Amino acid sequence: MEILDGKKVSNEIKDEIAIQVAKMREKGEKVPHLAAILVGSDGASLTYVGSKVRSCEKVGFESTLVRMPSTTSELELLNKIEELNKNEDIDGFIVQLPLPPQIDTQKVLLAVDPDKDVDGFHPMNFGKMALDMSTFIPATPFGILELLERYNVDTKGKHTVVIGRSHIVGRPMSILMGRKGWPGNSTVTLTHSHTKNITQIISQADIVISALGVPKFLKAEMIKDDAVIIDVGITRVADDSCEKGYYITGDVDFENVSKKASFITPVPGGVGPMTIAMLLKNTLLARERHRSRK
Ligand SMILES: NC(=O)C1=CN([C@@H]2O[C@H](COP(=O)(O)OP(=O)(O)OC[C@H]3O[C@@H](n4cnc5c(N)ncnc54)[C@H](OP(=O)(O)O)[C@@H]3O)[C@@H](O)[C@H]2O)C=CC1
Ligand SMILES: Nc1nc(=O)c2c([nH]1)NC[C@@H]1CN(c3ccc(C(=O)N[C@@H](CCC(=O)O)C(=O)O)cc3)C=[N+]21
Known part of the structure; x- marks a missing residue:
């Protein structure tokens, strides 16, 4: 193992x-600038956004954290997004999810300029991903692909079972594992809370990607x-x-x-830190694209 x-x-x-980034600085070029909007003060969201800011400092990026109260209206958030869209100094930004119930998440994701959408959640970018076009790949699935690649995990012709169909993890993961090339070329089954015989399906998997949020759901005998x-x-x-x-x-x-698996990611220290690294990678990509446009 x-x-x-x-x-x-x-x-x-x-x-x-x-x-x-150090090379960019040496040449006197602008360095990447990532911003994050956090609405409310959910503990887990604060932790995630906090480690994003620390990671930006570590690699030499500029970073901006925009905090808004949990009572923020949809219009106030949309205005803030428009401000970040227009701000030429900012290369990419994310709106931390989930959002409070008075705000329509779909409207918010549509409002983000696709050129700054380093989460890859805008339908334009999600569509490009599904069509194998160059774009921002959502950070968590991107991080998983990177891990598989760096550890040389064979995915070709393997049966990959994804558990959970969220727009930020399970759905994009299922698309990416089935794409041509490596890491991809898998035969994918996407499962969710309505899947019948899920235990039997999981028992046939060469690769299991579990994204449901139920502690100890996946047991050795499965x-x-x-x-x-x-x-x-x-x-x-x-x-x-x-x-x-x-x-x-x-x-x-x-x-x-872990006693039965060939490869396994731990929690903490597995997919979570990869998500942050790939968000930074997408922001670097955004800066490079903005530079070539000017
Ligand atoms: N490490 C990281 O970087 C990240 C970690 N996470 C974590 O991943 C987990 C999943 O989050 P997220 O992707 O946002 O998903 P959601 O919480 O939005 O959705 C959970 C998914 O799991 C499915 N599901 C729930 N219970 C079962 C069950 N018993 N059997 C089969 N399927 C089930 C749901 O099915 P249905 O659609 O039918 O409701 C749904 O598709 C959470 O713990 C979250 O904290 C999330 C993002 C990044
Ligand atoms: N717009 C948006 N983009 C996201 O990418 C996004 C989001 N909203 N909302 C929430 C989820 C969750 N997510 C995590 C990222 C890193 C860790 C992480 O670094 N985890 C550490 C431990 C952190 C801890 O101690 O809680 C680890 O696994 O080792 C976890 C979770 C990104 N998400």
């Missing part, structure tokens, strides 16, 4: 990005010997004996599943 070490690989990617296990799930479990008052856990019963 080999651990797919997302923490380590994400640090390698950040080092590679830092070298490129998987095939030597399956590749990607654990996207992140759930906070309250526990007073922990320093922070909670610990985080994935969808996979790691202790037992």
Whole structure:
């Protein structure tokens, strides 16, 4: 069994990005600038956005955090997005999800300028991804592809079972694993809460990508010997004996599943850090595109 070490690989990617940014600075060029809008003060969202800002500093990017109260109206958020769209200094930005119930997420995703949509959630970019055109690939699926590639995991002709069909993870992942080339060329089954015989389907998988958010959903007896296990799930479990008052856990019963798997991602330290590294990579790409336009 080999651990797919997302923490380590994400640090390698950040080092590679830092070298490129240092070269930009030497030449007197503008460095990439990433902004994030956070509406409300959800604990997990704050953690994620906080580590994004720290990672920007680490690689030498400019970063801006825009915080808005949970009572923000849809119009106020749309106005803020328009401001970031127009601000030529900003190369890319994200609107942290989920949004409060008074705001229509679809309208918000449509409002982001596709050229600055480093999350890859705008329908234009999502469509390009599905059609194999060059675009911003959503950071979490992009990070998973990068891990598979760096560890030389064979995906050709393999049966990949994706659990969960969210627009930010499961759906794009299912499209990317089925694309031509590597890592891809998989035969993909996309499963969700209405899937019948899900246990039987999972037992046939060479690669399982679990993105449902149910702790210890995936057990050792459900998987095939030597399956590749990607654990996207992140759930906070309250526990007073922990320093922070909670610990985080994935969808996979790691202790037992790891004994049977050929490759497995841990939580924490697997897919999560890769997501942040690929967001930075998309922002670097956005800066390069903006430069060639001028
Ligand atoms: N590591 C990272 O970088 C990231 C981690 N996450 C984590 O990944 C997990 C999933 O988040 P997200 O992708 O946003 O998905 P959502 O929480 O939006 O949706 C969950 C999906 O899982 C499906 N599902 C729920 N229960 C079951 C079940 N018992 N059997 C089969 N399918 C089920 C749902 O089906 P249906 O559609 O029918 O409701 C849905 O498609 C969360 O823990 C989240 O925190 C998310 C993004 C990035
Ligand atoms: N517009 C938008 N884009 C996103 O990409 C997006 C989003 N909204 N909303 C929420 C999800 C979730 N997500 C994570 C990213 C990093 C970690 C991460 O770094 N996790 C660490 C641990 C973090 C902790 O301690 O809680 C790890 O797994 O090792 C987790 C989750 C991005 N998301």
